[in-house]
Amino acid sequence: MISTEVRAGQSSYSVLIGSSLLKRIGDLLREKLPPARCAIVSDTNVAPQFADLLQKGLLLADFDPVLITVPAGEESKALEQAGRICEQMIAAGLDRQSFVIALGGGVIGDLSGFVAAIFQRGIPHVQVPTTLLAMVDSSIGGKTGVNTRAGKNLIGAIHQPTMVIDDIDVLKTLPRRVLRQGFAEIIKHAIIADARMFGDLRNETASDAPALQTLIQRNVEIKSNIVAKDELDRTGERASLNFGHTIGHAIECADNYKTILHGEAVSLGIVAACAISVGKAGLPKSDYGSVVDLLKRFGLPTRLPDDFPRHKILDALKFDKKFEGGEIRFVVTPKIGSAHLSRDVTMQDIQAVLDVL
Ligand SMILES: NC(=O)c1ccc[n+]([C@@H]2O[C@H](COP(=O)([O-])OP(=O)(O)OC[C@H]3O[C@@H](n4cnc5c(N)ncnc54)[C@H](O)[C@@H]3O)[C@@H](O)[C@H]2O)c1
Numbered sequence: 001m002i003s004t005e006v007r008a009g010q011s012s013y014s015v016l017i018g019s020s021l022l023k024r025i026g027d028l029l030r031e032k033l034p035p036a037r038c039a040i041v042s043d044t045n046v047a048p049q050f051a052d053l054l055q056k057g058l059l060l061a062d063f064d065p066v067l068i069t070v071p072a073g074e075e076s077k078a079l080e081q082a083g084r085i086c087e088q089m090i091a092a093g094l095d096r097q098s099f100v101i102a103l104g105g106g107v108i109g110d111l112s113g114f115v116a117a118i119f120q121r122g123i124p125h126v127q128v129p130t131t132l133l134a135m136v137d138s139s140i141g142g143k144t145g146v147n148t149r150a151g152k153n154l155i156g157a158i159h160q161p162t163m164v165i166d167d168i169d170v171l172k173t174l175p176r177r178v179l180r181q182g183f184a185e186i187i188k189h190a191i192i193a194d195a196r197m198f199g200d201l202r203n204e205t206a207s208d209a210p211a212l213q214t215l216i217q218r219n220v221e222i223k224s225n226i227v228a229k230d231e232l233d234r235t236g237e238r239a240s241l242n243f244g245h246t247i248g249h250a251i252e253c254a255d256n257y258k259t260i261l262h263g264e265a266v267s268l269g270i271v272a273a274c275a276i277s278v279g280k281a282g283l284p285k286s287d288y289g290s291v292v293d294l295l296k297r298f299g300l301p302t303r304l305p306d307d308f309p310r311h312k313i314l315d316a317l318k319f320d321k322k323f324e325g326g327e328i329r330f331v332v333t334p335k336i337g338s339a340h341l342s343r344d345v346t347m348q349d350i351q352a353v354l355d356v357l
């Protein structure tokens, strides 16, 4: 098992990465949390696979868990669902001494983290991410929240977890397409912060457990280093994590979140952001080519489907929260391994890139 410490404001928390951690969860949590009533929040795909193991592990260490399951899918990340979970927690006797465990992907992490932030004005949250994306991205940094009809993540809170437990065994049941999404965020991290990891990913042949653990650890470090500089997303440092996401989110929105997964939209957004970076930030054309090759290597899309409603992407961009005072806050990369916010990117630049994506 590897342990990495994440700094957040005045406090810090551990991210544990390894095999067979679910059944040891009671022992792992005992140091940080008193034996109390707790809620495991999970979804209809994940709970049947892993909730039993987790519950047994908790009971062994005298925790008293109740399982709350919501339908799998982004639709569950809604205020109504958060309210229902809170009601179930009250009915199950949870109180201010209780805590919440997220057992699932980013949807469950964001939803249950938001519940933990508001229940009794805030109780501890433990992240047990079950997708690669959630391990390398959403479980780190404390952003929690739900969607509204007007857009994603518009209601939420910053609520840092007490501990994050990445049991890599759970990734075995993940559909291949869902696993690949995680690599879109990993490649994003490499482009914005780690040229060496970018090179390693290009040469990677084995995907054995130790290699995967090290890769997850490296990505946790990259994200947490960026978040530590700008926990509340105020100074612009944290914005570099949005690389590929301005256009990626607009693609998801234009698609009505139907056919293209988040990581796939991010892959397309990365291609677009790199193309814009060639013109606006001096990214060498050969680096652009390397990024496209790497995304393809991990089975991620680099072109929009022919029949995609491209015109809707620009409409969606206009509603994006990355617009401030009419200006686009667009993240560019001047060379692989670094990224910064630019105010030079125009709607015309984006239009031109979308025409050839
Ligand atoms: N808080 C943040 O900083 C942050 C960062 C990035 C993304 N997010 C959010 O994360 C969400 C996307 O996360 P995701 O891709 O993990 O989505 P997800 O939680 O919907 O999981 C994807 C699918 O995989 C299933 N699944 C999860 N684990 C499984 C397993 N081990 N075996 C089999 N099936 C499994 C789920 O039921 C779901 O159908 C979005 O809502 C996004 O906004 C948040």
Ligand SMILES: [Zn+2]
Pocket (backbone or CB within 6 Å): 137, 185, 245, 262, 266
């Ligand atoms: Zn993302």
